[in-house]
Amino acid sequence: MGDILSLAGDNLLSPMILCFALGLFAALARSELSVPEAAAKALSIYLLFAIGFKGGVAVADHGLDGTLIAALLGGVVLSFGIPFVAFALLQVLTGMSRLDAAAVAAHYGSISIVTFVTGTSVLTGRGLDPEGYMVAVAAAMEAPAIISALWLATRGSGGGASRMDAELWREILLNGSIVLLVGSFVIGLITGAEGMARIESFIVSPFQGVLCLFLLDMGLVAGRGLRQSRGALGAGAVVFGIVMPVIGAALGLGMGLLLGLSTGGVALFMTLAASASYIAVPAAMRVALPEANPSIYLTLSLGVTFPFNLTIGIPAYVAVAAALTGG
Amino acid sequence: MGDILSLAGDNLLSPMILCFALGLFAALARSELSVPEAAAKALSIYLLFAIGFKGGVAVADHGLDGTLIAALLGGVVLSFGIPFVAFALLQVLTGMSRLDAAAVAAHYGSISIVTFVTGTSVLTGRGLDPEGYMVAVAAAMEAPAIISALWLATRGSGGGASRMDAELWREILLNGSIVLLVGSFVIGLITGAEGMARIESFIVSPFQGVLCLFLLDMGLVAGRGLRQSRGALGAGAVVFGIVMPVIGAALGLGMGLLLGLSTGGVALFMTLAASASYIAVPAAMRVALPEANPSIYLTLSLGVTFPFNLTIGIPAYVAVAAALTGG
Amino acid sequence: MGDILSLAGDNLLSPMILCFALGLFAALARSELSVPEAAAKALSIYLLFAIGFKGGVAVADHGLDGTLIAALLGGVVLSFGIPFVAFALLQVLTGMSRLDAAAVAAHYGSISIVTFVTGTSVLTGRGLDPEGYMVAVAAAMEAPAIISALWLATRGSGGGASRMDAELWREILLNGSIVLLVGSFVIGLITGAEGMARIESFIVSPFQGVLCLFLLDMGLVAGRGLRQSRGALGAGAVVFGIVMPVIGAALGLGMGLLLGLSTGGVALFMTLAASASYIAVPAAMRVALPEANPSIYLTLSLGVTFPFNLTIGIPAYVAVAAALTGG
Amino acid sequence: MQTHKAKRVEIIIEAPMEGRLTDALTKAGVTGFTVLPVLGGSGRSGRWSREGQVGRAGMVAVICLIRPDRLDGLLDAAFAVVERHIGVVSVTDTDVLRAERF
Amino acid sequence: MQTHKAKRVEIIIEAPMEGRLTDALTKAGVTGFTVLPVLGGSGRSGRWSREGQVGRAGMVAVICLIRPDRLDGLLDAAFAVVERHIGVVSVTDTDVLRAERF
Amino acid sequence: MQTHKAKRVEIIIEAPMEGRLTDALTKAGVTGFTVLPVLGGSGRSGRWSREGQVGRAGMVAVICLIRPDRLDGLLDAAFAVVERHIGVVSVTDTDVLRAERF
Ligand SMILES: Nc1ncnc2c1ncn2[C@@H]1O[C@H](COP(=O)(O)O)[C@@H](O)[C@H]1O
Ligand SMILES: Nc1ncnc2c1ncn2[C@@H]1O[C@H](COP(=O)(O)O)[C@@H](O)[C@H]1O
Ligand SMILES: Nc1ncnc2c1ncn2[C@@H]1O[C@H](COP(=O)(O)O)[C@@H](O)[C@H]1O
Ligand code: NA
Ligand code: NA
Numbered sequence A, B, C: 001m002g003d004i005l006s007l008a009g010d011n012l013l014s015p016m017i018l019c020f021a022l023g024l025f026a027a028l029a030r031s032e033l034s035v036p037e038a039a040a041k042a043l044s045i046y047l048l049f050a051i052g053f054k055g056g057v058a059v060a061d062h063g064l065d066g067t068l069i070a071a072l073l074g075g076v077v078l079s080f081g082i083p084f085v086a087f088a089l090l091q092v093l094t095g096m097s098r099l100d101a102a103a104v105a106a107h108y109g110s111i112s113i114v115t116f117v118t119g120t121s122v123l124t125g126r127g128l129d130p131e132g133y134m135v136a137v138a139a140a141m142e143a144p145a146i147i148s149a150l151w152l153a154t155r156g157s158g159g160g161a162s163r164m165d166a167e168l169w170r171e172i173l174l175n176g177s178i179v180l181l182v183g184s185f186v187i188g189l190i191t192g193a194e195g196m197a198r199i200e201s202f203i204v205s206p207f208q209g210v211l212c213l214f215l216l217d218m219g220l221v222a223g224r225g226l227r228q229s230r231g232a233l234g235a236g237a238v239v240f241g242i243v244m245p246v247i248g249a250a251l252g253l254g255m256g257l258l259l260g261l262s263t264g265g266v267a268l269f270m271t272l273a274a275s276a277s278y279i280a281v282p283a284a285m286r287v288a289l290p291e292a293n294p295s296i297y298l299t300l301s302l303g304v305t306f307p308f309n310l311t312i313g314i315p316a317y318v319a320v321a322a323a324l325t326g327g
Numbered sequence D, E, F: 001m002q003t004h005k006a007k008r009v010e011i012i013i014e015a016p017m018e019g020r021l022t023d024a025l026t027k028a029g030v031t032g033f034t035v036l037p038v039l040g041g042s043g044r045s046g047r048w049s050r051e052g053q054v055g056r057a058g059m060v061a062v063i064c065l066i067r068p069d070r071l072d073g074l075l076d077a078a079f080a081v082v083e084r085h086i087g088v089v090s091v092t093d094t095d096v097l098r099a100e101r102f
């Protein structure tokens, strides 16, 4: 326990978390500080490319572990299943409409890439490198939750299918972050250590600094969201935004242990299951469930759960994973 | 003297100054070379973050010098006072209207962060590291000049207060560069050497290269400004744009010596006092003194004083500070 | 031959080429992955600045070779001459209108800076550093082809002159990439090894990584172009897009050998002659030959010839140059 | 200069719907349109701003100049897409040069 | 398709004034508007361009679709803000779909 | 609030022609205009999008508010530039505040 607290303390005082806090403060104080949209997108392309590539190189180095397929399946199962848990919890804790609850559930079944990247960065910093293929697992967990959520939204009315056209499928499965993450994973896998040697000084050494600036922007975005949606969330919803990641992490823990992953892998599985999407899923919801209120799901995922995972969640998941795997 | 010249020569032939010259040339020759707005803003975010963070780490390393508070106060006094000198000088040298002169005076009392960053970079390159808290002093000097200038603009008419609403106060005090500079300073202070180790390869080694590209853009912007406002400035105004930074530097020198700062600190105080704002103050003037002509104050500050400080001013201030502090 | 194949294989499996392929795949699969325009432009500014600066430093280090002037002249001659070859070949292979054929010819006489940058990067990676002044040659080869092409377009009708006003001349000769390339070359020349020491960790070590992301974007752009212009190109035009760079490379080879350049220099001359513009020339064509169809020339240059040079061309040119210069 | 009566239709719509809208327009035979970026706005669903947005959020403005007799087809096609979605549609009388283009 | 008379007000104003304008509109009960970016322009105070701008310089275009009877309130509110400032305001007759939104 | 009749001219033109158009406008005595960015579009020459464009490709929208009696001069000047080029020109009746500015 003391260990968890000291880890959390270390984490809270890292430049990354403090940058997020600075962004949050600036937005809540209505400073006009802002990161241009194009720059934020460029930073996220860098982070996805770097994390995907490094994952691929790691797999190239250590060989393909037999658990890759199992881990992918495990991730898909979690992504399909978590929305049901989330939906039920929302009905207990809040008075949200069926549509809003389904939309929120989709976000929690899917994952947040930035939370994943931050988790990876924390683990690497502690020498607990996760399995390289975890980036593929992250990509596999983005979409399934959307299907469960649409089923939940239209159960009875039978309109689920009509809300999903082929076009939307393509958009979800080929969304930018999946393609970039999987693509750079494959590139890392193919080029291996030699490819890494060529671009290491671009994707490894400046990584944490870039992550700092990106989290500054995330703080700004989260803070602006919180400000603009004042009152959109009741107390029950806020409780959900903190309890749900803990439940997700517990499910991720079970899955990670079941799969026999390394400490880093288990911690990352917990992080993925605990995190909530705020890029791919919101865009899909605008198309498939336009009646659901975006300020509810964006504020919950970006304004409550993301900061929770970033500050308290990740170090706790790492500590629990380390304790239970003896890592 | 020979020493100043050689320093100036070194400085003039540095990649940074040559990049600025290239930008100036390209703009004056009407090349369509341009740095996208979002990229320029991203570069400035990087520079502010890096310089603030390094300042904070330096203070964390060396402990809080007792002169911090004194230096902040000294900076505020200069920022309040310089507009009066500038205003008087403008009335002697030019036939500017009271409003235009007041607006120009606000710019010269405030500071230019890029001039400050360049000065810091030159000093660090010569092993004359300034006090880390100088970034806090820079932030403290941004706003006071605006108050003096509004008082000058409305003296007699008593409309000064009506031009400043609470909203404008908030905008000035929480403008992006102040928040980022002070915020990253605090982050550096908290995380200290350990934080620096994590992000050093992002914020230290590429710093000068990034500054080169940023100064290329500054050259483009300054050149475009000069071209578009041809004829906006009389000879008297141009003389002001060169004499005023020298006067400012002299005041900064006095203050720096009074405070007993290091050679680097004194040189930076001179640089701050000599520099003129072209981001925060113009925006404030558009709100509070919309009748003042932006081409006058922007051309003077960005087209005359900024290049002067960059090329001749900074090396001269460093040389003078070194001579008088025995540094 | 086996050597060429192994070189080509190495090249095809480099992170750079795989990034291009990823972009191409994403665009053809209609993923919404995209690099913001401002970020792409910022990347290209970085690449041009870095390559120009390094060229200048190389010349400063090794002294000005007497062949610089000769190489510049050789480049200009090729740029003037190649459009005639291209035009004749287009008339044999395709049924394009005179205007379209002239516009395409302009692109092939001019050069692609990204192809040049990639070629340089491949050569440096093999220890075959080209002459530093090749960046000046690249700049010199951008414009002459436009004149030949306008002459071809208006031959007989005598309207060539009326299509070129002074304004267009200025735009072509001072286009952003020429100014930046030549400007940073001069800056590198002036500041030499000392300047390099200051910004090396910005422009040398991350270079290949930045090139990867830029080529990812090039792949996206090329793929989108191919998709949107489906059917714009007949089979004859596609053949042209592959045969013409080979012819260009042969002409470049002759010129490079004539000039007595190093292996790297000859390979780069081949690369330049083989490459086709897709930035400067298209913009000039929109002004001077607006009736020519942009999807033809953009698709050919960016969708056919650029990928050909990137994957097969460059390694082949390097191998041939090495074989014939004994490098 | 000779001008011709036309309609200027301005549709402000969520960015994730842009492709669907322009596809619907194309299917309805409307092949001319221009897409402008939007920085932010306000409506019944509150205030939003593109600043620091992540992902494909935000809105775009699609402008179509069209011959008056083709307006109804356009509006039907557009309405089918925007119906359930936030956003606004306005139609203004205008005159265009070079009528052969519309 | 059923449309309804409305006014399209377009206000081009300096970026540092955007917040003040939209606050004034909101106070005057105008909750629907869209903000478009502006690249550059020219007027009595000369030519400017956003290229390479530093800081919050430049202008934006604010578009409001509004019921005709609410126009005067809007113009009064807007004018109070833009009065001393550079920029232009134009009002065009238009028709909107889904009148219940305005 | 007092308004005045004016024309709103909207010219959508290729970016490389922007400078030539605004120079021609200035020469024709039109000193007020605003340039908006364009993300993409579709026309007789097909669909295009600014996403990932390299170089100066793409289009811009130039908006001029002008006194009705000066419209013809503007259109003549604009037409001379856009004549051979792709793009569209539309003219809408509008009302402006502060007529002394036009
Ligand atoms: N009356 C209006 N005038 C202009 N734009 C509007 C108006 N109402 C809504 N919008 C735009 O449409 C978006 C969604 O509106 P709403 O569906 O009312 O939330 C807003 O954010 C604005 O960008
Ligand atoms: N007649 C006009 N038509 C369109 N935009 C204009 C006009 N006049 C001014 N503007 C815009 O308003 C800005 C400021 O105008 P001004 O106050 O005349 O300097 C210009 O830079 C243009 O963006
Ligand atoms: N009817 C139209 N309405 C709006 N914009 C148009 C229209 N026709 C063409 N455009 C714009 O003008 C560009 C060139 O059109 P075109 O010359 O027809 O290829 C298109 O890409 C659009 O941005
Ligand atoms: Na999750
Ligand atoms: Na100052």
Ligand code: NA
Binding pocket: C082, C107, C108, C109, C110, C111, C112, C248, C272, C273, C274, C275, C276, C277
């Ligand atoms: Na060529």
